[in-house]
Amino acid sequence: MNPTPATSTSAAFLATLRRDFLIAYKRKHDVVNPFMFFVIVVSLFPVGISPDPVKLAEIAAGVIWIAVLLASMLSMDSLYRADFEDGSLEQLLLSPHPLYFMVLAKNISHWLVSGLPVVLISPILAYMLNLPAAAYFTLLLSLLIGTPILSLLGSIAVALTVGLGSRGLILAVITLPMSVPVLIFGTLAVQASVNTMSPAGYLALMLAMLAAAISLGPLASAAALRISVD
Amino acid sequence: MWLWFAKLGSPKWFYELSSKWLPWLVGAMAILLSVGVIWGLLFLPPDYQQGYSSRILIVHVAVAGTSLAFFPLMAVAGTITLVWRMKLADMVAKNAAPLGAWFSFITLATGSIWGSVSWGTWWEWTDSRLVSMLFQFFLLLGVISLRSALEDSDKAAKACALLSIVGCINVVIIKYSVEWWNTLHQPSSPVSLSPDSPNGPEFWIATGIMILAVYLFLAVSLILATRNEILVRERQAQWVQDLVRQE
Numbered sequence: 001m002n003p004t005p006a007t008s009t010s011a012a013f014l015a016t017l018r019r020d021f022l023i024a025y026k027r028k029h030d031v032v033n034p035f036m037f038f039v040i041v042v043s044l045f046p047v048g049i050s051p052d053p054v055k056l057a058e059i060a061a062g063v064i065w066i067a068v069l070l071a072s073m074l075s076m077d078s079l080y081r082a083d084f085e086d087g088s089l090e091q092l093l094l095s096p097h098p099l100y101f102m103v104l105a106k107n108i109s110h111w112l113v114s115g116l117p118v119v120l121i122s123p124i125l126a127y128m129l130n131l132p133a134a135a136y137f138t139l140l141l142s143l144l145i146g147t148p149i150l151s152l153l154g155s156i157a158v159a160l161t162v163g164l165g166s167r168g169l170i171l172a173v174i175t176l177p178m179s180v181p182v183l184i185f186g187t188l189a190v191q192a193s194v195n196t197m198s199p200a201g202y203l204a205l206m207l208a209m210l211a212a213a214i215s216l217g218p219l220a221s222a223a224a225l226r227i228s229v230d
Numbered sequence: 231m232w233l234w235f236a237k238l239g240s241p242k243w244f245y246e247l248s249s250k251w252l253p254w255l256v257g258a259m260a261i262l263l264s265v266g267v268i269w270g271l272l273f274l275p276p277d278y279q280q281g282y283s284s285r286i287l288i289v290h291v292a293v294a295g296t297s298l299a300f301f302p303l304m305a306v307a308g309t310i311t312l313v314w315r316m317k318l319a320d321m322v323a324k325n326a327a328p329l330g331a332w333f334s335f336i337t338l339a340t341g342s343i344w345g346s347v348s349w350g351t352w353w354e355w356t357d358s359r360l361v362s363m364l365f366q367f368f369l370l371l372g373v374i375s376l377r378s379a380l381e382d383s384d385k386a387a388k389a390c391a392l393l394s395i396v397g398c399i400n401v402v403i404i405k406y407s408v409e410w411w412n413t414l415h416q417p418s419s420p421v422s423l424s425p426d427s428p429n430g431p432e433f434w435i436a437t438g439i440m441i442l443a444v445y446l447f448l449a450v451s452l453i454l455a456t457r458n459e460i461l462v463r464e465r466q467a468q469w470v471q472d473l474v475r476q477e
Binding site for chain 2: 230
């Protein structure tokens with residue numbers, strides 16, 4: 001039998017959000033590192049492939065999307081780890097509120113802190129990679145829709161492996177193949193804009209995936225957390 | 231119905247029942263596999279366009295079709311593990327993952343060999359089925375590595391069950407999103423047993439035999455691996471020790 005909660009679920013949701021923002025503010029390296037990683041990886045491509053602006057324009061969308069994918073995956077590691085180590089994750093599982101909303105709150109705050117900055121800097125990097133100007137807005141939109149999906153997917157894998165000591169690579173092996181649809185539609189949308197076609201169809205499909213990810217992702221993450229922490 | 235279901239979860243019951251099934255399954259598999267392989271690879275008339283290389287398809291189509299069964303199989307087994315805590319389901323799921331990875335790998339390998347002759351290329355990114363098979367292969371490797379990373383076998387069972395369910399949904403999404411690319415892979419030819427169809431009825435009969443044979447091979451390997459797993463996990467149980475003493 002569940003004890004009657006002293007607070008409403010929405011209050012607990014907001015409290016979780018607030019707490020995670022505070023922690024992110026105090027542990028800035030968790031926020032800054034994925035961001036720096038993204039900028040550095042993107043700037044390696046012109047050095048590694050070719051400084052030729054025409055060639056760069058061709059690969060710009062894919063390079064930015066893959067760098068976002070990797071940055072998002074690496075940043076996910078911090079989502080539950082500290083909470084798992086200090087025991088507050090267990091408290092979250094024991095709380096009388098639906099775990100779905102608590103996980104969603106953690107996902108939202110994590111995305112706002114580590115996903116959004118990457119999205120916002122991306123037009124500048126797109127400019128450096130000589131992406132045609134017509135596609136900037138689509139790139140921004142597709143990343144705005146796509147990165148939350150990546151976070152919600154990554155959250156499942158992190159929740160499954162939260163008890164493991166070293167898990168950087170296993171996280172990659174699990175998450176990266178699952179991110180393929182997002183990558184496909186993200187780059188297709190940007191390519192459509194480059195070719196002066198409407199990206200609306202691809203973006204709508206990504207929105208559909210986001211809706212599915214928001215409704216199912218936290219459920220799977222919650223189940224995974226219950227498996228990992230017992 | 232429920233009694234039967236509960237009985238099926240008992241490793242001992244499965245072990246005894248599968249002992250009775252195995253000779254029949256192995257026999258049927260041996261007959262079908264040798265008929266399919268010998269007839270399909272040595273005597274089937276060459277295709278009017280592809281020549282002898284079409285014989286590779288007999289193996290390729292059968293293995294590819296079977297390899298699609300693994301994620302649904304693991305998802306169903308995973309659901310049973312999570313809902314009813316049935317040990318047997320997890321033993322099946324544990325052995326299905328590496329088998330599925332092998333089947334996917336063989337699909338990719340035979341497809342590449344056939345493609346090198348018929349398409350003139352070993353690998354083609356614009357083809358949706360190649361790419362989605364590749365990612366199915368990667369997802370299966372993910373399940374295997376999660377299993378090996380988690381030491382607690384109960385935790386590993388549940389975690390892999392959940393990942394299999396998520397992966398099963400994901401495979402479908404990947405398949406459809408990859409299909410947005412222009413595809414080179416020929417759509418399945420219409421099945422026809424009439425003698426004037428371009429491939430001739432022999433081709434379809436041989437493929438059908440091979441598909442049955444490969445499914446039986448899958449069943450036999452999975453049952454053998456599961457029996458092995460049962461003996462390992464139940465080694466403390468009285469009936470396993472009795473069994474060992476008998477031999």
